[in-house]
Amino acid sequence: MAGTKAESSRGRVAELDALRGLAALAVALFHLTSYIHVKVPGTPPAPLNFAYGYFGVQLFFAISGFVILMTLQGTARAADFVRGRFLRLFPLYWIAMAITATVVAAIGPTGLAVARTAVAPNILMIQFFFNIESIDGSYWSLCVELAFYAWMLAFWRLRLLDRIESVAIVWLAFNALWALGIDLPRPLEVLLIRDQLPWFALGIAAYRVRAGQRQWFEQLPLVAVAFATVVLVDEAVTTAVFVALAAAMAAVAAGRMDRLAVAPLLWLGAISYPLYLVHQYIGYSVIGRMEALGMPAGVATLAALVAAIALAAVLHHRIELPLGRVRRGLARPRAGANVVTLTASTQKAA
Numbered sequence: 001m002a003g004t005k006a007e008s009s010r011g012r013v014a015e016l017d018a019l020r021g022l023a024a025l026a027v028a029l030f031h032l033t034s035y036i037h038v039k040v041p042g043t044p045p046a047p048l049n050f051a052y053g054y055f056g057v058q059l060f061f062a063i064s065g066f067v068i069l070m071t072l073q074g075t076a077r078a079a080d081f082v083r084g085r086f087l088r089l090f091p092l093y094w095i096a097m098a099i100t101a102t103v104v105a106a107i108g109p110t111g112l113a114v115a116r117t118a119v120a121p122n123i124l125m126i127q128f129f130f131n132i133e134s135i136d137g138s139y140w141s142l143c144v145e146l147a148f149y150a151w152m153l154a155f156w157r158l159r160l161l162d163r164i165e166s167v168a169i170v171w172l173a174f175n176a177l178w179a180l181g182i183d184l185p186r187p188l189e190v191l192l193i194r195d196q197l198p199w200f201a202l203g204i205a206a207y208r209v210r211a212g213q214r215q216w217f218e219q220l221p222l223v224a225v226a227f228a229t230v231v232l233v234d235e236a237v238t239t240a241v242f243v244a245l246a247a248a249m250a251a252v253a254a255g256r257m258d259r260l261a262v263a264p265l266l267w268l269g270a271i272s273y274p275l276y277l278v279h280q281y282i283g284y285s286v287i288g289r290m291e292a293l294g295m296p297a298g299v300a301t302l303a304a305l306v307a308a309i310a311l312a313a314v315l316h317h318r319i320e321l322p323l324g325r326v327r328r329g330l331a332r333p334r335a336g337a338n339v340v341t342l343t344a345s346t347q348k349a350a
Contacts (some may be wrong), residue, residue, distance in 0.1 A: 014261035026056035043259025065203025096277035108285035198226035209253035275312035
């Protein structure tokens, strides 16, 4: 299954890049058209509404489940994984955070700036664990990613990746206790990835099939338990999205999503991380300034999206690509690992 036509001669899975591009665009459109009224009350409505674009974050989590399992199966040392994840996430995050704070302070709507006491937790990327406001509202999912990385590294150290389906089923079942009204302290709740684990599980299941390590019928128990936890704790629309993303990840595993690997989506996938980091509060600031100048809501929204994409492209080329070369130069792949090699932008994207 690893040798599908969607892959290049080096075994790359380009359609995951395309899916990341779609996810980033969906989240950006959601924040700039629907969610802006939550953060900036009184903003004139945009001509279009992308109310369900926030499910792009769940797609990010599914892709991360795929990519992190792939990465760990090719990892020689824990230090290599930690260093790679650090270089992937933190330097660009710090730069984007500084730019966002500067723009918000200069032209942003009142109410978006955070207290000084929130800065240190934001720098450490732990604010969501303690319910502290983020310098940009999108940053909450990065804390979830950190928790997922920590768990997967622990499973790698315990040599449990070959039984990751069984481990994930137990993990999901434990998290489902919240459906019965059992509460835990906020840091532990975030660490256990209570709400997001079913989406990571989809990526884990898909990677194992794509790598030829499992058949789909062997993954059905994991997918079924993940689906059951979503049914128990979420609304009907979330359940429907889970089914749709499960189908999409199954198509990726079977190599049947290659038609998505077109240049515009691959480019969006390449800049998806910086776009995710800079689109929301900077976008709100651009919209506020444009509307103050008398621009229609639709023009202001389009200007914010274009500005975010342009800034993301600059950060990608000036910061992200050089850091990617450093990461790959420091990596020590495990000899003989049975993994699928992803495109460069997807390797960055977990």
